[in-house]
Amino acid sequence: MKKKEMGSLGLRAGGISLVCAAAILASASLAGCVGDPVSEGEVEEVGSLGLELKVAPGVTLNSVRYEISGNGFTKTGTIDTSGAPVISGTIGGIPAGNGYTIVLTASSAEGNTEFTGSATFNVTAGRTTAVTISLRGTSASGNGSVSVTGTLNVAPVVDELTVTPQKVYVGSEVTLKTTVRDPDAGPSALTYYWSTTEGVIDDPLSPTAKLTSNSPGTAAVKLTVSDGDSTSSVTTTVTFVREEEDEEQPAPEAPERPNILFLFIDDWGADATALYPDLVGNGSAVDVPNIEALAQDGLIFDDAWASPVCSPTRGTVVSGLYGHRTGVTNVGNVLPTSTVTLFDRLNEEAPTYEHALFGKYHLGGGSIDPRPGGSFPGVDGILQHARDIGIKRFRGILGGGLTDYFNWTTFDINGPSLPNTTYATTALTDYAIEFIREHEATKPNEPWFIYQAYNAPHAAGGGNNPYQVPPRELHSVDLSSVGNPEPGTYHTNIPVYQANIQALDTEIGRLLAEVDLEKTVVIVLGDNGTPPPIKDGNAALRGAKGSVYEGGVRAPLIVAGAGVTRRGREDDLFVSTDIYATVLDLAGVPVSQVNHSYSIKPLLSDETAKNGRTHSFSEVSSGTTQRRYAVKDKRFKLISNVNQRELYDLVADPLETTNLHNSPAHTAVRATLEAEIAVLREQTPAYFP
Numbered sequence: 001m002k003k004k005e006m007g008s009l010g011l012r013a014g015g016i017s018l019v020c021a022a023a024i025l026a027s028a029s030l031a032g033c034v035g036d037p038v039s040e041g042e043v044e045e046v047g048s049l050g051l052e053l054k055v056a057p058g059v060t061l062n063s064v065r066y067e068i069s070g071n072g073f074t075k076t077g078t079i080d081t082s083g084a085p086v087i088s089g090t091i092g093g094i095p096a097g098n099g100y101t102i103v104l105t106a107s108s109a110e111g112n113t114e115f116t117g118s119a120t121f122n123v124t125a126g127r128t129t130a131v132t133i134s135l136r137g138t139s140a141s142g143n144g145s146v147s148v149t150g151t152l153n154v155a156p157v158v159d160e161l162t163v164t165p166q167k168v169y170v171g172s173e174v175t176l177k178t179t180v181r182d183p184d185a186g187p188s189a190l191t192y193y194w195s196t197t198e199g200v201i202d203d204p205l206s207p208t209a210k211l212t213s214n215s216p217g218t219a220a221v222k223l224t225v226s227d228g229d230s231t232s233s234v235t236t237t238v239t240f241v242r243e244e245e246d247e248e249q250p251a252p253e254a255p256e257r258p259n260i261l262f263l264f265i266d267d268w269g270a271d272a273t274a275l276y277p278d279l280v281g282n283g284s285a286v287d288v289p290n291i292e293a294l295a296q297d298g299l300i301f302d303d304a305w306a307s308p309v310c311s312p313t314r315g316t317v318v319s320g321l322y323g324h325r326t327g328v329t330n331v332g333n334v335l336p337t338s339t340v341t342l343f344d345r346l347n348e349e350a351p352t353y354e355h356a357l358f359g360k361y362h363l364g365g366g367s368i369d370p371r372p373g374g375s376f377p378g379v380d381g382i383l384q385h386a387r388d389i390g391i392k393r394f395r396g397i398l399g400g401g402l403t404d405y406f407n408w409t410t411f412d413i414n415g416p417s418l419p420n421t422t423y424a425t426t427a428l429t430d431y432a433i434e435f436i437r438e439h440e441a442t443k444p445n446e447p448w449f450i451y452q453a454y455n456a457p458h459a460a461g462g463g464n465n466p467y468q469v470p471p472r473e474l475h476s477v478d479l480s481s482v483g484n485p486e487p488g489t490y491h492t493n494i495p496v497y498q499a500n501i502q503a504l505d506t507e508i509g510r511l512l513a514e515v516d517l518e519k520t521v522v523i524v525l526g527d528n529g530t531p532p533p534i535k536d537g538n539a540a541l542r543g544a545k546g547s548v549y550e551g552g553v554r555a556p557l558i559v560a561g562a563g564v565t566r567r568g569r570e571d572d573l574f575v576s577t578d579i580y581a582t583v584l585d586l587a588g589v590p591v592s593q594v595n596h597s598y599s600i601k602p603l604l605s606d607e608t609a610k611n612g613r614t615h616s617f618s619e620v621s622s623g624t625t626q627r628r629y630a631v632k633d634k635r636f637k638l639i640s641n642v643n644q645r646e647l648y649d650l651v652a653d654p655l656e657t658t659n660l661h662n663s664p665a666h667t668a669v670r671a672t673l674e675a676e677i678a679v680l681r682e683q684t685p686a687y688f689p
Contacts, residue, residue: 047123048092049102050130063107066091070100096125104133120183155230156182156190161223167239174211174238176201180225188228193668195222195633197572197614198240200651204635205665213240215571217608226668233672254563254605257352257447257588259520261432261561262579263508264317264451266310266360266401266458268501269530270554271539275300279554281538286477286498290509291558294522298560298567299604304574306528308545308552308620308628310400311362313527313576314453318342318363318389320580320597322617324684328363329621331400335363335389342580343390350587352446354439356393358431359453361386366399368462372409372419383413395431397424401458405468406488423471425456429507433514449583452511457500459492464531464545466490467497474503497534517561521586521604525576526555542656546620548630548639549656553618564604572603573613573634615676627689631676636666638673643689647673 049068064079073095094100103118117133160179168174182190194204197220199213213219222235270276274285275295307313307323315321315328318341323329326339335341346353364385370376382398394413402408405424411417420427432452439448460468469485477499485491508524515522529552530536532544543549557574563586581597592599593612602609619629630639632650638661639646647661647670660666681688 045125046093046095047125048090048094048128049121049123050090050128065105067103068094068100071095071097073097073100090128094123096123098122102131102133156180156225156227156232158223158225158232158234161234161236163221163236163238166237167241170214170216170240170242171212172240176209176211176221176223178207178223178225178234180207180232182227184227186227188226188664188667191226191228191665191667191669193224193226193636193666193672195224195635195672196220196238197610197634198238201635205669211238215607216240216242217610220614222672224668224672226671228664228667231668231671231675255447255519257350258562258586259447259515260353260449260583260586261511261515261520261522262449262451262583263522263524264314264359264453265504265524265526265556266453266455267464267528267531267545268457268526268556269528269535269541269545269551270304270526270556271536271541271551272497272501272530273556275556275558276302279540281536281540286502288501288505290505290512291524294512294524294560295558296567297517298522298558298564300569301557301559301574301600302569302571303616303634304525304555304557304576305553305616305618306526306555306576307618308528308548310360310458310527312620314361314363316575316577316596317579320577320595322577322596322680323619323621324680324687325596329619330623332362332365332367334365334385337385337388339389341389342583343392345584345589346449346587347390347392349584349589353449353587354393354443354446355391355449355451356432356435357386357391357396357451357453358394358435359396359428359451360401360455360458361394361396361398361453362400363389364398368401368403369397369399369408369411371403371407374403376409379411379417383411386413393435396428396453397455401455401460401462403461404488405456405460405470423474423503425454425470425504425507426474428452428454429511432511436514447587449587454504454507456504457497459531460490465492465533467492467500467534469496470499470503474506475499477502492533494534494536515561519562521559521561521563523579523582524556524558525579526557527576528552529554540655548618548620548628548641550650550654553630559600559604563601566604566607570603572600572611573616574600574611575613575616575618578611578613615673617676617680627687629688631673633673636669636673638670638677640689 066077068075099120100123101118101120106115119131119133121129121131123129158178158180162177164175176194180190192205192207194201194209196211198217199211199219202210218237218239220235221238222233224231224233271279272285273288274280307316309331311331311333312323312328315323315326315335319326319339326335327333328335346355364382365378366382386394395410398411402424406421408420408424409417410420432450459465469487469489469491471487477495479485479495482491482493482495529545535544541551541554543551545552577597578600581591581594581599582601584591585599585601598611598613600611603611615631615633617631621627626642628641630637635649635651637648637650645661646659647666648656649660677688
């Protein structure tokens with residue numbers, strides 16, 4: 001067997017811009033910021049320096065003078081402050097090169113105190129370089145609120161990054177090594193963080209580390225270095241390949257436009273199923289033979305996140321947007337009808353797909369559906385809301401759940417609302433089967449999409465309890481330990497919760513029997529973590545439904561059927577927003593990434609593929625208060641719990657027991673995750689404390 005050539009990569013950062021973020025102590029700072037490339041005519045020869053001058057409250061600057069010199073080039077000028085608190089601009093036309101110096105001189109109107117500062121910087125052709133300069137006063141006494149003891153701060157400079165080898169066989173080690181200098185030696189010791197989109201790095205906080213992966217594919221490896229105030233980052237790639245094997249028979253081609261069956265399960269956490277044996281604690285997860293059989297013929301995703309509660313997850317699925325962009329961040333929030341939904345796009349861009357939503361809606365307001373005859377205001381408005389977001393066929397539950405699974409109302413946007421005494425999980429399955437049979441009889445050559453939103457195993461009556469015992473013929477769970485309660489009675493305990501899960505699995509099996517898996521992709525997703533009252537105390541996840549710990553956001557995800565040629569497990573990051581792009585991609589709409597959504601379609605047939613997601617995000621909040629959110633990469637997770645920051649290493653500490661947020665060694669880790677939050681904050685200003 002001929003071995004493939006392996007190589008190494010060395011990156012020298014002599015041309016990397018200095019990106020700094022310092023302030024003058026209670027006075028003024030002059031900071032540059034990375035900008036867009038300049039015009040084509042300038043790209044080959046020159047770059048520019050972006051300036052932003054921030055003046056402390058109570059300080060008025062008369063003028064700011066600058067002088068740039070280096071490489072035989074000199075440029076001087078004056079910045080007109082005009083008493084403004086923030087002044088920004090760009091000094092262009094600087095020839096590309098290293099080792100320039102800028103000297104600033106400013107005077108304040110209060111006592112005519114003079115300040116000076118300088119910095120060195122490099123200029124890259126076609127880019128705007130960034131530096132930060134702190135101005136030092138010439139008077140030791142100071143002047144009002146103007147500090148005269150500021151110091152120059154420059155970000156760390158990555159001189160070299162080496163990857164050896166850059167292409168390697170699966171299971172082999174890759175050495176990552178860097179050389180970094182800190183021009184101003186402070187304010188703190190350098191910290192390092194290596195992150196990757198593939199595999200595991202053994203010592204991610206060291207200048208030298210090892211990367212390994214058990215799966216083929218190309219990993220994006222990012223090094224972030226912090227001096228306690230400023231950061232610098234460099235990114236490279238490493239490719240893992242399998243050794244050549246005997247040529248396999250080509251997999252059967254998937255249909256261009258498969259049917260898509262999305263099974264959305266309510267309150268089914270990853271720790272409540274044997275599909276995730278490392279999470280179930282004492283190993284007593286209930287059997288779900290139909291879902292397990294489906295998983296054996298497809299992919300189980302090991303790192304899928306949803307929102308901590310139901311409405312926000314449903315909002316992410318139909319919009320492809322995180323909740324802070326739609327306002328759906330808590331139970332019962334209403335999705336704006338101006339949102340371009342998944343149904344809107346199917347109607348416009350894949351009109352051959354007939355689609356329907358059966359089951360729980362909970363995007364148009366409403367709390368818990370009452371028994372027939374009970375008061376339920378706003379029904380007409382909620383039904384109209386479903387029409388307004390592009391749904392053409394809906395039958396099911398409008399609010400967050402049912403008061404009684406055995407006595408409820410079926411709401412329909414195309415027909416009358418009718419009382420129903422069929423067990424809800426069975427009835428919802430009947431609706432989907434009826435749709436499939438009708439479609440196959442009338443449009444056998446056209447595809448369909450079903451959004452099947454089961455309410456089970458969610459508690460009855462609202463909230464997280466009580467649970468209702470399902471029909472005996474739908475489950476085999478031993479309920480003797482809780483007194484063998486009759487079907488329809490209310491009990492809150494793990495055995496009854498498990499009976500609801502198994503009853504759901506039975507009905508899913510009946511539905512799958514109607515589906516041609518050679519023509520249909522099946523996606524199974526839980527909408528949040530396991531509710532607190534019935535979570536196994538030995539489960540290997542911290543927290544439960546409602547929290548942004550792993551127990552609140554980790555959800556089961558299984559994909560099988562047409563075009564899913566891979567088997568086993570997948571560890572790429574996934575967020576419930578990704579259903580949006582995935583369904584569109586499967587339906588032939590050319591979407592790989594849109595909004596906050598990344599299609600996982602490539603992963604279903606290619607083990608080397610990536611979906612493009614580098615970070616997962618989840619959130620829950622009540623209006624402007626009680627904001628909880630989390631962001632993570634493949635290893636570290638940053639949490640904000642009502643303004644309190646937490647940081648966890650999910651590889652070394654999967655139970656999230658040791659808060660590393662105040663650890664000096666993790667400064668660079670915090671910086672990388674805070675940078676992701678900063679991007680979201682730009683999209684929705686002031687939302688993220």
